[in-house]
Amino acid sequence: MSDDEQRGRRPASVHRVGGPLGDLQAPRGGPVAPRRRADAVRNRAQILAAAERLFGEQDPRTVTMDRIAKAAGVGRATLYRSFPDPPSVAVALLDEHERLLQEQLVHGPPPLGPGAPAAERLSAFYLAMLDLLERHLPLALGAEVGPDRYTTGAYGFWRVHVRTLLVDAGVPDPDAAVDIALAPLAPELYRFQRHELGISRDRIGASLTSLARRLLAPPPTG
Template sequence: MTGPVVPFGKPRAERADAVRNRELLLCAARAMVAEEGVERVTMDGLAERAGLGKGTVFRRFGTRAGIFRALLDADEACFQRQVMQGPPPLGPGADPVTRMIAYGRARIAFLRDHHAIVRAAIDRNEPTPAGEFTITRVHLRMLLSRTGLALHDLDSLAVQLTGALEGPTLLYLAQPEPAAPPSPEVTEALADSWQLLVERLTRPEDGPEHTG
């Protein structure tokens, strides 16, 4: 749900104390979410839990939503490592269609598991981040290019597939007060629909069809 966390170019190194404070705050935030739920996480409470000043929390995260964006970014980085370096079919080694299906299923599960954090990461004073699915779009674009099929305008197709994959979850999260994350049945149905969509899209053409 956030922008890319894979760095392009060499990032500027953080000071050791800044890195240590960041990890301390993230660990404290995860513990608070696990013990009390996202609703109870506040800037003041996080500062107290981590044993740091409130100013440090504000400098690191900016807003309460920034706390959850940082948690999500950290988990996104782990997810991306699985995609880029993990075992197939999610990671390299499987054919592109199989990887696309595996990616969609894993991504839907990831979004469901992070439902509460993703909701809390959305700043209600800012537009819903409908255009920030960069990693999914880039990955799907790459896989589409490796199918060997005569697919036209891969960039637009990757955008449409990204919307089909992540759009339903985004629309759900944008509702004022969803009572719970999508049920396992809904999650499985979305994953099955994704697989059907990919299989239909990448099915080799058998020749012209005629209808009577």
């Protein structure tokens, strides 16, 4: 594993908005009372469960904080103590799924983890990301619509990983190529291909596998 991958490895804090338990941070002057802590844990669980239902039932871009609060049965003040906006709620829901994939990239068996040729690792990464999008597309759309995706910790992690593979394969100018290599994984593109064009996940995966092999093919010799 490269130094870049080690520096980019922050699976436990990639998407955090505030602390990992939101409004469970202890106030100045003393610890949080046990009752308040229990209430905060329950409220956060209700918020995330309600938000996941809403993101799955409607266009994620139309989900509002008012609707999340009502669906969760909590007040607006309680909701805003943990999350500033709907995308941050979606980010919290995606966090665990993405951290599991990050751990596999760093510590898992090849070809997803270290030990396989760069082209095979990129192909495995593409297929793993397609699986994540297939299962959690509404959350990905709610959390990473448009240019905001480039500012998330997860994108930064994927970028370090793919850039490392490009460098290993000797791709010229990996800094320019890495975002091009990641572009096919945009949630909006996946939704367009799967749900508007009706292209199967397997067909998309086969195309990305072919792309990985072409992008990271060893240079000709002789």
